[in-house]
Amino acid sequence: MNICGCLIHVAQAQLPAARARMENTDGVEIHAATDDGRLVVVVEDTDEARASEIIMGLHQIPGVISLSLNYHHFEDLSQAALAAAPALQPEI
Template sequence: MTREEFHVSSLVVLTLPPLRHRLAEQIAALDGAEIHAVSDEGKLVVTLEGPSQRPIMAAIDAINAMPGVLSAALIYHQFDEAEGRE
């Protein structure tokens, strides 16, 4: 038996408003990403899920590197351990 982790994080991503829908599509294409809201002002509410903190941080770095993203702020991060089988 191995112990597996499940991580979930939420972010608020501030974008240039004219690019908000294109950026929402790009972010949603990232593994484990889901868009929950897109405002007219360019704010996106995003969750990221993954097996460890490393892919979550890689996704945040990828979001911050997207042209038109002004900032990606981590709002919440939680992980749970669950017993799994190899």
């Protein structure tokens, strides 16, 4: 699991189109927005792309002024699942 919390600033004139494009991007969720174009966005890995690749794509959306990574969490779920369920661990 790879989760990135980002703050994105979008030019007001291009906000509706930029927001729609972000909302239609797999792995992207908009959690808060202001009228002046600031968005709180969470980006997660998908089967097709890593969160870092998705973030680089968000930078290219017309109207995006800035994007800052404010939070990052990575957890190897396959290892966490094995630790949580010892019965699932392979016998040696």
